[in-house]
Amino acid sequence: MRINKKLLNNFNTSLSRNFHHIYVKIILTIFMYNKDKNMNSKISRIISYKLKHYKLMLEADPSLKSISTYLKNCDAYSLKINNQDIGVIVVMKTNPLTMEIMNLSIDEHFHNKHYGTKLLKFVIDKFQNKCKFLEICTGSTSLEQLYLYQKMGFRCTKVERDFFNNKCLYPNEILENGLILKDKIRLQMINY
Structure with a gap:
């Protein structure tokens, strides 16, 4: 079975971008919670x-x-x-x-x-x-x-x-x- 490297790279980049957005949302949520908590x-x-x-x-x-x-x-x-x-x-x-x-x-x-x-x-x-x-x-x-x-x-x-x-x-x-x-x-x- 042959794997198209370009397709695989696009998939990995897309997957990485999606995880990055989720990661950023989690970090922002934690930051806002701590900011409110520390006010x-x-x-x-x-x-x-x-x-x-x-x-x-x-x-x-x-x-x-x-x-x-x-x-x-x-x-x-x-x-x-x-x-x-x-x-x-x-x-x-x-x-x-x-x-x-x-x-x-x-x-x-x-x-x-x-x-x-x-x-x-x-x-x-x-x-x-x-x-x-x-x-x-x-x-x-x-x-x-x-x-x-x-x-x-x-x-x-x-x-x-x-x-x-x-x-x-x-x-x-x-x-x-x-x-x-x-x-x-x-x-x-x-x-x-």
Whole structure:
């Protein structure tokens, strides 16, 4: 059997190139994991709100009017990476037995790195002995948020139909995941 050397060389070069790409992807993944792991992260209470805090909150709730209705009665915490605010979580006591997470946002450059989970775990641990119920609300089109909250143990308890059609709070339509946002979903964690 005769082997075409040119064909064999092309095959080896192609195979080598493919393995090289896989190798590079593995190295980059390990580098990014270690980079995130080595970043100096810290969660601290927000005493005075900065422009960056408002920008983050507006990513989760695009109504400054809505944010201003609850912000003065809340505890708010910032997640910092190397002294840069990259996330906020805002919590309010809504009745003697219930705390509600009013706002949770992570800077878009830090999405999919588990920082939202880190802030949620922080609040769950901090308030577990201070209330019986922990609630959080999100839009019906907020698919990633719904997944995260349910993964963390929250259960859907109520749909508030047409909540985001309130033109006083939300004068402009909100488009998310290719859908017009209309309904608010309330989730709750009981006896956590």
